[in-house]
Amino acid sequence: MSKQAAGKPVSGATPVIELKDLHVHHRTRSGGLFKPSYVKAVNGVNFSISRGETVGIVGESGCGKSTLASVLVGLQTPTSGEVLFHGKPAIKRNAAMRKEFGRSVSVVFQDPSTALNPRMTIQDILLDPLVIHGIGNGASRLAKVHELLALVGLPQSAAEVTPSQVSGGQRQRVAIARALALGPDIMVADEPTSALDVSVRAQVLNLLSDLKKELNLGMVFISHDIQTVRYVSDRIAVMYYGQIVEEGSAEQIFDNPSNDYTKKLLGAAPSLLHL
Numbered sequence: 001m002s003k004q005a006a007g008k009p010v011s012g013a014t015p016v017i018e019l020k021d022l023h024v025h026h027r028t029r030s031g032g033l034f035k036p037s038y039v040k041a042v043n044g045v046n047f048s049i050s051r052g053e054t055v056g057i058v059g060e061s062g063c064g065k066s067t068l069a070s071v072l073v074g075l076q077t078p079t080s081g082e083v084l085f086h087g088k089p090a091i092k093r094n095a096a097m098r099k100e101f102g103r104s105v106s107v108v109f110q111d112p113s114t115a116l117n118p119r120m121t122i123q124d125i126l127l128d129p130l131v132i133h134g135i136g137n138g139a140s141r142l143a144k145v146h147e148l149l150a151l152v153g154l155p156q157s158a159a160e161v162t163p164s165q166v167s168g169g170q171r172q173r174v175a176i177a178r179a180l181a182l183g184p185d186i187m188v189a190d191e192p193t194s195a196l197d198v199s200v201r202a203q204v205l206n207l208l209s210d211l212k213k214e215l216n217l218g219m220v221f222i223s224h225d226i227q228t229v230r231y232v233s234d235r236i237a238v239m240y241y242g243q244i245v246e247e248g249s250a251e252q253i254f255d256n257p258s259n260d261y262t263k264k265l266l267g268a269a270p271s272l273l274h275l
């Protein structure tokens, strides 16, 4: 893959989401009432994601990856900068755009144990987004649940049980199925394998990789582990103290890194998936 200019999509199509000169400052507790202090969690980031590509965001703890992810999925309003959704300004979106944004952009969090309601059956968890978005009716929704379970490699019998009755890897598959329920254009996966047992990490990564190809999904894959990021990503953005310090194809980042921090991450990288 050829070298990418920062923030440019692989395909050349209008990105689903584009961030321009994005800043997110969190207020900290250390500042007083009259002299507030802020941490610049995201500090001038340009980024884009299109259908069909996987962009990995890598950097050590505290560099701003999750804050960036929160903006991408609409959970965090930036301090300044632009968020474009299919080329249109999206920060102050109206109700129709909010609904379409919610359908188009989905998220998978690190820990499926906290991300899934423990009192609901897996069937109800997967029905939930369909009901909220008013998609289909009773029979077609149930058919969709069965389709989603098959898509993520879960047995149909999983529908009847609660998340605590399946394994950690299977729980993350449920979270992925829920994230696919509305047919998103983009899935943001924030450390999706970090909370899982080492033995199932590769399976979940392979699933994400297969789904991306099968559904032509755009995926933002966030991890502190550059080897894990390489495993699934076409393009990699390296984050350091709130900024993207290097971005390029996975090959370029691994074979010819130009930034000292990228080199340090590569030098410190453990073997693939810590296996």
Ligand SMILES: Nc1ncnc2c1ncn2[C@@H]1O[C@H](COP(=O)(O)OP(=O)(O)OP(=O)(O)O)[C@@H](O)[C@H]1O
Pocket: 026, 027, 028, 039, 040, 041, 059, 060, 061, 062, 063, 064, 065, 066, 067, 068, 224
């Ligand atoms: N709600 C918040 N209020 C105050 N500071 C915050 C808040 N959220 C994040 N931060 C700070 O912003 C910086 C970036 O945090 P963020 O969670 O985005 O980084 P990260 O790379 O995802 O790290 P980790 O992998 O540990 O979650 C950190 O210094 C963090 O302490």
